[in-house]
Amino acid sequence: MTHTESAWAKINLTLDILGRRPDGYHEMKMVMQSIDLCDNLELSEREAPGTAVSSTLPYLPRDGGNIAAKAAEVFFAHLGRPAPGLDIHIRKQIPVCAGMAGGSSDAAAVLRLLRRHYAPSMLEEELEAVAAQVGSDVPYCVRGGTALARGRGEILTDLPPLPACYFAVCKPTFPISTPELFAQVRTRRLHCHPDTAGMISALEQGDLEGVAHRLYNVFEDVLPRKYAQVFEIKRSLLDLGAIAASMTGSGPTVFGLFRDEENARQAADALKAHFPASFFCKNVGRAV
Ligand code: ATP
Numbered sequence: 001m002t003h004t005e006s007a008w009a010k011i012n013l014t015l016d017i018l019g020r021r022p023d024g025y026h027e028m029k030m031v032m033q034s035i036d037l038c039d040n041l042e043l044s045e046r047e048a049p050g051t052a053v054s055s056t057l058p059y060l061p062r063d064g065g066n067i068a069a070k071a072a073e074v075f076f077a078h079l080g081r082p083a084p085g086l087d088i089h090i091r092k093q094i095p096v097c098a099g100m101a102g103g104s105s106d107a108a109a110v111l112r113l114l115r116r117h118y119a120p121s122m123l124e125e126e127l128e129a130v131a132a133q134v135g136s137d138v139p140y141c142v143r144g145g146t147a148l149a150r151g152r153g154e155i156l157t158d159l160p161p162l163p164a165c166y167f168a169v170c171k172p173t174f175p176i177s178t179p180e181l182f183a184q185v186r187t188r189r190l191h192c193h194p195d196t197a198g199m200i201s202a203l204e205q206g207d208l209e210g211v212a213h214r215l216y217n218v219f220e221d222v223l224p225r226k227y228a229q230v231f232e233i234k235r236s237l238l239d240l241g242a243i244a245a246s247m248t249g250s251g252p253t254v255f256g257l258f259r260d261e262e263n264a265r266q267a268a269d270a271l272k273a274h275f276p277a278s279f280f281c282k283n284v285g286r287a288v
Contacts, residue, residue, distance in 0.1 A: 003117060007039040007090075007109035008144055008284055009100040010137070011167070011248040011255050014194035015217040017185055025136070025152045026182060031159065031199050034144040035167060035281040039102065040091040041068070041109045048085045055090040071107035071134045075114045078130045095171045095277045099249025101137045108141030112288060124288055128156070145286035146203065148196070159200060162283045163208040166264035168237060171253040171277035172229050178250040184222035192221060212244035212257050220247050230254055233271070240267035255281075 010032050018027040046052070051073065053066040064070060068088050076083035088110060094102035111131055115122050124143070131138035136153040148157040194216035202210030223230060230247055233254045237245040241263045242256030258264035264280055271278040 002042050002044040003113050005041045005043070005109040005113045007041055007094070007102075007105035007141070008034040008287065009037040009094045009102060009105060009281075010034055010141065010144075011100065011169070011253075012217055012246070013146075013162075013211065013215055014196055014199050015219060015249065016194050016196060017190065017218055020186065026185070028136075028150065028153055029194075029196055030149045030153065031194075031196065031203075032140050032147050032149050033162060034146075034284045034287070035169070036284050037094055037100070037169065037279050037281050039094050039106055039109070041106060041113065042087075042089040043110065043113050044087050046085040046087045051083065051086040051088060053088045053090065055092050057092045057096065060090070060092070060096070067103040067107045067135060067138075068110045071110040071131075071138070072114060074133045075111055075118075075130055078133075079119060095253065097175045098171045098253045098277070099176075099247065099251045100169075100253055101141055101249065104135050104137035105141040107131070107134045107138050108144075108287075111138070111142055127288075128154070143286055143288055144284065146283070148200065158286070160203045160206070161285055162203065162211065163206045165208055165211075165283070166258045166261045167255045167281040167283070168240070168242065168258065168264050168267035168271060169248075169253060169255045169279045169281050170233050170237070170268070170271045170275050172233060172275055173277075174227065174229070174252060176223075176227055176251040180224075181219050181222060181250045184224065185218070188222050190218050190221060192216075193218065208259065209243065215244045215246035215257065217247045217249075219250055223247075223251070227252060233275070236271065237267060240270055242267065253277075
């Protein structure tokens with residue numbers, strides 16, 4: 001029997017870095033939002049032991065190097081029982097190394113599937129604690145929706161859903177190294193920070209303009225010049241009618257927030273002519 005689950009991408013409405021912790025991780029404060037760009041996962045048991053991962057992208061790891069397999073391993077270790085042989089197939093649609101938590105959302109989808117079929121009484125908090133062992137963004141991806149993420153990303157507070165709006169999302173072709181950006185943050189002081197409290201109250205009031213004007217990602221402030229195309233795409237999104245635009249995660253993906261659906265679709269189409277990984281998206285609510 002094959003079980004299926006969607007793995008939603010995320011964007012950062014805000015991304016703040018509060019400092020470096022003694023354990024080497026950075027203390028983060030982020031307002032996260034799920035969008036309807038998703039990978040599709042299929043999971044089935046098989047005779048042979050171990051977890052095998054296949055995907056529509058041949059270069060992704062097929063073994064424990066795939067974070068979807070790691071999720072299964074951590075899940076069964078937590079239950080204290082031997083893992084059954086598993087086949088996981090991923091139809092990838094979320095661009096890889098994009099700042100949209102593609103791998104983390106695949107891992108989260110595996111955890112939701114495994115809980116459903118092997119531990120239905122497991123509480124959400126317990127599943128999120130298991131998720132934190134898999135990766136920093138995985139607990140948020142298990143839950144999805146609109147949420148404040150603190151700590152490494154694993155301390156979560158639900159926030160009111162975004163007011164109705166639409167996104168054009170565009171990934172340039174170059175990758176950005178996340179460790180390189182964290183190193184930039186350590187050597188150059190951050191002088192500005194997102195107005196996270198203002199973002200939360202804008203969400204509470206259903207104030208789309210207030211949300212739009214508080215989109216802020218501190219990684220943009222330390223982005224090396226070689227990645228200047230990020231700012232050109234932001235400019236294009238604003239020219240195409242976005243109320244505001246921002247980079248998500250450690251980039252390079254940029255999104256524009258639109259009030260009007262047709263406007264967002266047209267902007268995504270216009271960007272697609274230059275950047276194939278351009279998408280029209282809507283926000284989605286909690287997954288569990
Ligand atoms: P984040 O937003 O959490 O920083 P990202 O979108 O920048 O994530 P991913 O696409 O999640 O980056 O993954 C980046 C790396 O993880 C790649 O090197 C890829 O080979 C590896 N990887 C392992 N498993 C997966 C998976 N299921 N999907 C995508 N990448 C995976």
